[in-house]
Amino acid sequence: MSTGHCRRLLAAYRHALTRPTSVLVLGGGRDFFSNGIHLGVIEAAASPAEESWANIHAMNDVVEAVLRTTDRLVVAALGGNAAAGGAMLALAADEVWCRGGVVLNPHYRRMGLYGSEYWTYTLPRRVGTGTAERLTSEALPVGTAEGARLGLVDRVLRVAPDGFAAEVRRLACALADAPGLRARIAVKEAARHRDEAVRPLSDHRRAELARMRKVFFDQGAPYHALRAAFVRKTPGGSSDRPLAPVSGDGR
Numbered sequence: 001m002s003t004g005h006c007r008r009l010l011a012a013y014r015h016a017l018t019r020p021t022s023v024l025v026l027g028g029g030r031d032f033f034s035n036g037i038h039l040g041v042i043e044a045a046a047s048p049a050e051e052s053w054a055n056i057h058a059m060n061d062v063v064e065a066v067l068r069t070t071d072r073l074v075v076a077a078l079g080g081n082a083a084a085g086g087a088m089l090a091l092a093a094d095e096v097w098c099r100g101g102v103v104l105n106p107h108y109r110r111m112g113l114y115g116s117e118y119w120t121y122t123l124p125r126r127v128g129t130g131t132a133e134r135l136t137s138e139a140l141p142v143g144t145a146e147g148a149r150l151g152l153v154d155r156v157l158r159v160a161p162d163g164f165a166a167e168v169r170r171l172a173c174a175l176a177d178a179p180g181l182r183a184r185i186a187v188k189e190a191a192r193h194r195d196e197a198v199r200p201l202s203d204h205r206r207a208e209l210a211r212m213r214k215v216f217f218d219q220g221a222p223y224h225a226l227r228a229a230f231v232r233k234t235p236g237g238s239s240d241r242p243l244a245p246v247s248g249d250g251r
Contacts (some may be wrong), residue, residue, distance in 0.1 A: 001032055001086070002038035003051065006058035017072075025075045025168060026066070026093060030161050033078040033102075034086025036117070039089040043231040048224065052216040056116050059085045060205055063117045066092040067201060070189040073181070073241070075172060079164040084108050088117035091126055094188060095154040097171070098144045099164045104152060109139040111230070112222035113209035121195075126151045153164045 001009065016024055028034060037055040045051035066074055066089070076090035078098045083105035090096050091106070098104075106123060115136070123132040127150050135142070137152075147153035159167045175181065215221045215241035229235060 001034055001036070001057075001059065002041040003055045005038065006055070006062050010062050010065060012060075013062065016113075017069065021176070022072045022181055023075060023172050023226045024069070024072055025077050025172050026090070027077045027168065028080055028082075029163065030079055030081040032086070033076070033082040033161060034089055035081075035083045036085025036088075036108075039111075039227050040231050041125060042115075043227055048227070049219075051214045053213065056085075056209065056212055056216075058115055059089070060209075061120075063089050063092045064205070067122070068192070070187065070192050071177065073185060073188070075168075075175070077164075077168040078102050078104075079161060079168075081105070084111070084113075084115065085117040088115070088119045088122055091122040091152065092118065096152065097157060098147065098153050099154040099161065100144055100156055102144050104142045104147055105139075106142065106152065107136045107139040110226070112226050113215060115206065116205070116212050118201060118204050118208070120208060121199075121201065122183045124133040125195075149225060155174065 020069045035075075035180050036053065037059055042048050042051045063085075073095070074093040075095045075097060076093035078090060078096065079102070080099075084107070087106040090104075096207060106119075119132075119136075123135065126132075127135070131150060142150070142152060144153055144156045148156055155171070157164060157167050157171075177224050178184075215223050
């Protein structure tokens, strides 16, 4: 999603929050939910570094809005694959529902990036610090069955692609009518306040973006060659150069 895409999504999300609903569903297309920042738009920009910086801030704004939604439940419904910041956007939701066969790539390493989108908060929160370190360093795809086992996926929907939206709608309505919903929302709000007291979201964002900025504005960083090769479908740089150690707290 480009900077413009993210800003439009954020405006739509904020509008959705004005509606009297108790469950909000983030959905994507049939083939992809989201793959994070838009490498094609970045590559075509007059300054890829500046556009990368603007894009990651815009992505972070969307994820932060989801994380700070404490008056209702948010569901990420993945009818298609998700990767990098798009996967972290999904993990910001309270529940992740995936169509069977969806593949998650909850990492950034193959593009030479440390990553942002509050992954240092959402990923360890879901799978624990050790598994978060393994997922981001090994940079391997995760199927729905493994995702459910690890805690990345809450519900796998065994439906055909053209039936996914209707099934999500049915399940979301059932969730909205569940008798314990208000109590669950109250627990969610209390947990967010506790987590904020331990380490504010702003600190996660600051630490992640400090790492990202160094890469974006270093023309010798592998990210630039990897991005160009990916977009232009040509041989490019290698992502095998060791990155700084990844830790679950972003430090």
